[in-house]
Amino acid sequence: MALTSKHIFVNLHVKDVKRSMAFFTGLGFAFNMQFTDEEKAACLEIGDNMFAMLLAEPFFQSFTKKEIVDTDKHAQLTIALSTESREAVDEIVNRAVALGGKLYTDPADHGFMYQWGFQDPDGHIWEIAYMDMNALEGEDKA
Known part of the structure; x- marks a missing residue:
């Protein structure tokens, strides 16, 4: 059986959720406020059933045992x-x-x-x- 999904949620670590929200709002994106608290997480609506969860780094870290990537040095x-x-x-x-x-x-x-x-x-x-x-x-x- 092939795996199919109805939605995609990409989790991205961010240093400041509010700053990230302002940036993406300026680009014309919207946020699903049902899954946004502006301190720990924001649900960026990319398209139909496509979302990026912008997670404050400490909150993002709670989802993984791995070290958070330094985006100045590495592309995840x-x-x-x-x-x-x-x-x-x-x-x-x-x-x-x-x-x-x-x-x-x-x-x-x-x-x-x-x-x-x-x-x-x-x-x-x-x-x-x-x-x-x-x-x-x-x-x-x-």
């Missing part, structure tokens, strides 16, 4: 999100930098896909991409 994961246009990719990344994030990559044009990345104030890597499915249909599939 990257979060890739798609958007509706190339212009939206640029707008989101530029806004993230204006709100205190840092550029992570240069824009990359792969023909059918355009992407650009930033780090949030806690160093987590977000890749924003636009995929032109019509251009992909024209690609030679090996």
Whole structure:
């Protein structure tokens, strides 16, 4: 039997929940306040049934026996999100930098896909991409 899930919750450690909420609100995201207390955790709504739990580091530590990753030195994961246009990719990344994030990559044009990345104030890597499915249909599939 294949595993399928109706929701995804990605847990990310943050130094300051309120600061993280302000950053992502500035990017245009909303929060599910039913699972947010602004001190220990905030439930970032990424899309339909997709969430990132922004957990204060001491609270995050209660979920694992492993050491929390230092995002200045290590990448634990990257979060890739798609958007509706190339212009939206640029707008989101530029806004993230204006709100205190840092550029992570240069824009990359792969023909059918355009992407650009930033780090949030806690160093987590977000890749924003636009995929032109019509251009992909024209690609030679090996």
